[in-house]
Amino acid sequence: MKNRIFLIVFSLFAIATSVQAQSIKFQSLTCNYQTNPIAIDSEQPLFSWIVNADGFNREQTAYQILVASQPNLLNEKDADFWNSGKVESAQSAHVKYKGEKLNPTQKYWWKVKIWDENGLASAWSAVYTFETGLMTESNWDNSKWICLSEDTRTSEYRFRAYKTGKMDEPTMVTSNPVGYFRNEITANKEIKSARAYVCGLGYYELYINGEKTGDHVLDPAPSNYDKQAYYVAYDVTSQLKTGKNTLGLIVGNGFYGQSISWKNDPESERDMAFGIPAARLLVKVNYTDGTQTEFVTDESWKNSTGPIVFDNVYGGDTYDARYEIKGWNTSDYDDSAWSQTKIISPKLNKISIQEMPPIRRLKELAPQRVFKSPVTGKWIVDFGQNIAGWVQITVNEKAGQLIEIVPTEALTQSGDDIYPGSTGGGANGMPQLLQYICKGGAPETWEPKFSYHGFRYAQITGVSTKPDAKMIKAVLVANDVKQKGNFVCSDPLLNKMDTISRWTIVDNLHGIPEDCPHREKCGWLGDAHAFAEYALYNYDLANFYKKYMEDIRTQMRPVNGQNTEAKFNVPTMIAPGKRTSTIAKLDWGVATMYLPWYNYIYYGDSSIVTEYYPEMKELTNYYLTFKNEKGIIDNGMGDWCPPLWDRRQNPEAMECHPVVSANAYFYDILGIMERFAEMNGDTSFQEKVKKEKLELFKAFNAEYLESIPLVNFNWYGSQTATVMALQFGMVPEEKIESIVNGLKYNIEAVKGGHHSTGIHGNRYIYTVLNNYQNADLAHEILTTPTFPSQTYVMNYGFTTWPERQFYWEEMEGLSNSLNHPMHSGFAAYFYESLGGIKSSFDKPGYKEFTVNPVFSENISNTSVNIPTPYGNIHNSWKQDESGFSIDLKVPFNTKANVLISEEERLSLKINGLSWSEFQEKSGVEIRYNKMVVLGSGDYRIEYEKLKN
Numbered sequence: 037m038k039n040r041i042f043l044i045v046f047s048l049f050a051i052a053t054s055v056q057a058q059s060i061k062f063q064s065l066t067c068n069y070q071t072n073p074i075a076i077d078s079e080q081p082l083f084s085w086i087v088n089a090d091g092f093n094r095e096q097t098a099y100q101i102l103v104a105s106q107p108n109l110l111n112e113k114d115a116d117f118w119n120s121g122k123v124e125s126a127q128s129a130h131v132k133y134k135g136e137k138l139n140p141t142q143k144y145w146w147k148v149k150i151w152d153e154n155g156l157a158s159a160w161s162a163v164y165t166f167e168t169g170l171m172t173e174s175n176w177d178n179s180k181w182i183c184l185s186e187d188t189r190t191s192e193y194r195f196r197a198y199k200t201g202k203m204d205e206p207t208m209v210t211s212n213p214v215g216y217f218r219n220e221i222t223a224n225k226e227i228k229s230a231r232a233y234v235c236g237l238g239y240y241e242l243y244i245n246g247e248k249t250g251d252h253v254l255d256p257a258p259s260n261y262d263k264q265a266y267y268v269a270y271d272v273t274s275q276l277k278t279g280k281n282t283l284g285l286i287v288g289n290g291f292y293g294q295s296i297s298w299k300n301d302p303e304s305e306r307d308m309a310f311g312i313p314a315a316r317l318l319v320k321v322n323y324t325d326g327t328q329t330e331f332v333t334d335e336s337w338k339n340s341t342g343p344i345v346f347d348n349v350y351g352g353d354t355y356d357a358r359y360e361i362k363g364w365n366t367s368d369y370d371d372s373a374w375s376q377t378k379i380i381s382p383k384l385n386k387i388s389i390q391e392m393p394p395i396r397r398l399k400e401l402a403p404q405r406v407f408k409s410p411v412t413g414k415w416i417v418d419f420g421q422n423i424a425g426w427v428q429i430t431v432n433e434k435a436g437q438l439i440e441i442v443p444t445e446a447l448t449q450s451g452d453d454i455y456p457g458s459t460g461g462g463a464n465g466m467p468q469l470l471q472y473i474c475k476g477g478a479p480e481t482w483e484p485k486f487s488y489h490g491f492r493y494a495q496i497t498g499v500s501t502k503p504d505a506k507m508i509k510a511v512l513v514a515n516d517v518k519q520k521g522n523f524v525c526s527d528p529l530l531n532k533m534d535t536i537s538r539w540t541i542v543d544n545l546h547g548i549p550e551d552c553p554h555r556e557k558c559g560w561l562g563d564a565h566a567f568a569e570y571a572l573y574n575y576d577l578a579n580f581y582k583k584y585m586e587d588i589r590t591q592m593r594p595v596n597g598q599n600t601e602a603k604f605n606v607p608t609m610i611a612p613g614k615r616t617s618t619i620a621k622l623d624w625g626v627a628t629m630y631l632p633w634y635n636y637i638y639y640g641d642s643s644i645v646t647e648y649y650p651e652m653k654e655l656t657n658y659y660l661t662f663k664n665e666k667g668i669i670d671n672g673m674g675d676w677c678p679p680l681w682d683r684r685q686n687p688e689a690m691e692c693h694p695v696v697s698a699n700a701y702f703y704d705i706l707g708i709m710e711r712f713a714e715m716n717g718d719t720s721f722q723e724k725v726k727k728e729k730l731e732l733f734k735a736f737n738a739e740y741l742e743s744i745p746l747v748n749f750n751w752y753g754s755q756t757a758t759v760m761a762l763q764f765g766m767v768p769e770e771k772i773e774s775i776v777n778g779l780k781y782n783i784e785a786v787k788g789g790h791h792s793t794g795i796h797g798n799r800y801i802y803t804v805l806n807n808y809q810n811a812d813l814a815h816e817i818l819t820t821p822t823f824p825s826q827t828y829v830m831n832y833g834f835t836t837w838p839e840r841q842f843y844w845e846e847m848e849g850l851s852n853s854l855n856h857p858m859h860s861g862f863a864a865y866f867y868e869s870l871g872g873i874k875s876s877f878d879k880p881g882y883k884e885f886t887v888n889p890v891f892s893e894n895i896s897n898t899s900v901n902i903p904t905p906y907g908n909i910h911n912s913w914k915q916d917e918s919g920f921s922i923d924l925k926v927p928f929n930t931k932a933n934v935l936i937s938e939e940e941r942l943s944l945k946i947n948g949l950s951w952s953e954f955q956e957k958s959g960v961e962i963r964y965n966k967m968v969v970l971g972s973g974d975y976r977i978e979y980e981k982l983k984n
Contacts, residue, residue: 062087063088066084072166075170085161086128086927087150087158092972093153094929095153096126097126097151100121102147102148103135103145105142105144109145110145110147128906130643141169141320142167169233177318177330181381189341193354193438193471194354196208196351211296213341214288215339215340217287217338217377218285220281223278225324227278230276230321231319236315237293238486242284242317243285255395256268257546261310262382265387288347290349293311296465318332318333334379338374343358347486350557351469353470356473392582395546397425398512401420402419403504403509409453415496416493421510423490423539424543429508430479432480437474437476439471439472440496442495443459443493447493458852463556464556470484520901520903523573523900527894538574540860541574544855547583549567552839554855556853559584564627565626566799569638570862571860572634573867573902574903578639585631588611592605597662602661607619609621622669622699623694623796626701637875645712645716652712667734667738668736668739674692675692677858679842700764703736709725740753750775755801757797758775759793760797763804776808780805780813802865806891807869811869872886873885873900886935887911889913897913897915906930916981918981922978923976924975930972940979
């Protein structure tokens with residue numbers, strides 16, 4: 037009888053456990069933020085998993101990970117590389133591998149199971165894989181760097197005119213020639229799997245048996261090539277065949293061989309190129325019989341020039357189709373006339389796998405309007421959206437016909453011709469220009485390979501018929517970062533601002549966070565941190581920013597501190613590349629700290645903090661050497677591009693002195709470095725920056741806090757300084773009300789309801805006003821149709837944010853960049869204020885997060901989706917005359933702190949039930965201490981609107 041009772045109890049327990057396990061479902065597993073990556077160079081990769089689970093307050097209390105070298109070994113008994121055992125931990129993101137040493141170019145299988153809040157185990161997840169890359173230089177084996185042995189171009193179109201705005205006359209220049217390389221190989225056995233590893237010094241494309249490998253374009257990402265280059269891995273199993281195969285490479289200049297633009301600028305007279313474009317290839321083949329073989333670039337390869345007769349990342353490609361080499365990358369081609377390739381040893385310290393999402397062709401845009409300019413008689417195509425990428429054409433013209441395409445961002449004010457003021461090459465010397473010379477005889481389709489441009493319009497000449505959607509299209513080309521977040525609200529103006537902000541960011545992701553996709557294509561540090569938080573609300577950028585941090589590190593130079601002979605490694609204003617500008621001013625250099633901080637807050641990944649802590653600490657000490665006798669850090673670049681500002685003609689329009697805004701940033705950075713020092717066990721530095729922060733607080737208020745004449749308010753002398761002081765907690769508590777009123781007074785009474793902020797102040801002004809009970813004013817500044825405002829910019833017709841804030845209709849033409857993502861930073865306000873979602877500092881990566889929408893009465897509803905390492909947070913709210921409601925999804929293994937006042941709690945309902953009823957029926961205890969603490973689950977939260 038006892039045995040029967042035991043069996044019944046055991047069976048019930050087993051059923052309950054099974055039901056519990058079934059309610060936990062693994063949504064996805066990633067390794068180093070990637071799903072089944074085929075090449076990682078990490079010795080300790082990071083594992084993460086997202087779980088869906090029914091019910092409320094569901095969380096993980098333990099996990100177990102298995103890693104094996106073969107799928108049949110992936111069990112608790114046989115896992116040969118790692119069996120973590122049951123680890124009591126709530127960590128489900130960025131779990132560091134702690135198994136046996138990983139071997140290069142090997143595939144591994146892994147899975148995970150977890151235990152929930154009741155100690156019940158889930159089923160094992162589906163099986164995922166990861167593969168290691170080459171990991172070290174020695175694993176490139178016999179692969180050699182190859183480059184073109186001679187320049188045999190004869191096309192008359194291989195030359196271009198080069199002229200910067202500072203040159204009296206243009207000079208004729210040509211680029212380094214594009215190399216075409218080929219080699220035939222033989223795979224003697226049946227192929228099980230094959231991987232190709234390619235490093236291009238310059239852009240490249242790989243071909244196998246006549247077909248391009250992969251869907252990437254503009255590979256690899258730009259870097260400081262002499263210190264850090266990147267290789268890319270491809271699965272080429274399906275492209276290779278048993279028997280004879282042909283490997284082909286096309287290698288262009290990219291930024292590595294960019295030897296033209298900026299070169300004759302008096303500010304940048306040095307050679308802009310790192311060297312002659314080159315490439316290195318290693319193909320590893322696994323046969324079904326268990327043996328392996330390799331194919332590499334070496335002396336056996338042959339090379340030639342071809343139809344790409346000019347390429348420059350600023351100027352564009354010239355393709356002379358009369359020089360096409362039919363079948364050059366297939367086994368039937370006779371290469372007896374080709375030359376033996378040249379072997380070189382480029383200056384290069386390190387090659388690493390490129391783990392960021394690759395650049396791809398993301399979208400094609402058809403013409404929205406086509407017209408003939410009454411001024412020039414040339415066809416102009418309007419694609420309706422300012423993008424980054426290129427134009428694809430399909431034409432049928434006679435042999436030798438030159439077709440020229442001039443991509444521009446703007447038309448003249450009259451709208452009857454293109455206006456290349458922002459893209460015409462006055463700064464870099466190379467106007468945007470695509471050239472195609474027809475071979476004739478049949479329709480020909482072409483698009484560039486080794487350049488990209490910023491444009492909305494395209495002037496096309498050399499075609500015999502009116503351009504249409506069959507002849508021409510625009511192609512958006514950028515890093516394929518996945519948009520996982522979104523925002524929408526009841527105000528269409530704000531929705532349009534969000535769309536423009538996203539377009540402006542995506543257009544400027546080409547291996548680095550660019551300032552613009554045409555004139556400069558540079559990674560300015562100040563621009564990078566200005567829009568980072570908005571970008572992180574929308575996109576998966578963890579690996580992107582990790583790569584860019586390496587660009588910043590490799591850009592650092594040894595310099596003396598202020599009034600000291602001590603040397604510090606300090607970044608330049610731009611990273612990476614040779615157009616480095618000067619040593620980074622404080623408010624630009626702090627990107628070195630902000631990007632790891634944002635990565636940590638938004639993803640909860642401390643590895644980037646540990647990796648770059650020495651550089652961040654050294655840079656903090658460097659800026660401290662600029663501390664003057666008043667306690668102010670005497671360094672700064674300024675609140676870039678406020679309304680009507682021109683640093684030469686109207687410098688006083690920057691109302692906030694550069695040192696003031698820089699010190700506000702540095703105060704925030706000192707707090708961040710205090711946290712980073714604690715995370716790294718550096719107690720002495722932790723105490724140092726804590727002390728410096730306190731001293732800067734006192735010095736900042738002593739130096740910059742002032743009274744506003746005629747009114748009983750205070751502020752810090754400008755909108756930007758006041759906004760940043762409020763945002764970063766620099767205001768004495770007893771002065772907060774007076775300073776908020778001072779800010780409000782300047783906006784309303786002095787500026788007529790407008791902002792006067794540049795990129796730094798504009799990032800925070802709307803959030804700050806919301807936080808201090810001025811949400812209606814924040815909405816008013818954004819939506820006023822008069823200059824300056826975001827709505828004014830939109831009403832003029834811009835589809836991306838321009839670099840400057842001018843009275844555009846009063847200008848002869850639209851100069852400066854019209855596509856500058858530093859101005860997208862303000863749109864974080866849509867998520868953090870209107871959407872009300874902020875990650876916790878104490879439990880980052882949204883392990884815990886606050887829910888506190890703050891909004892204008894002009895907005896009746898808002899919805900946001902925010903990507904996190906635990907799954908998407910969804911928060912949508914609406915208000916009407918009677919009440920307020922929130923629909924909230926809290927991901928598994930996270931907690932939401934919903935800010936609700938005591939008065940609101942009295943009428944609170946959760947999922948249709950009163951506070952007490954919901955707790956009773958759900959069996960979930962809900963904590964309250966000025967906020968409702970909710971574990972995972974789907975909630976509808978309602979309460980009556982408070983009466984004024």
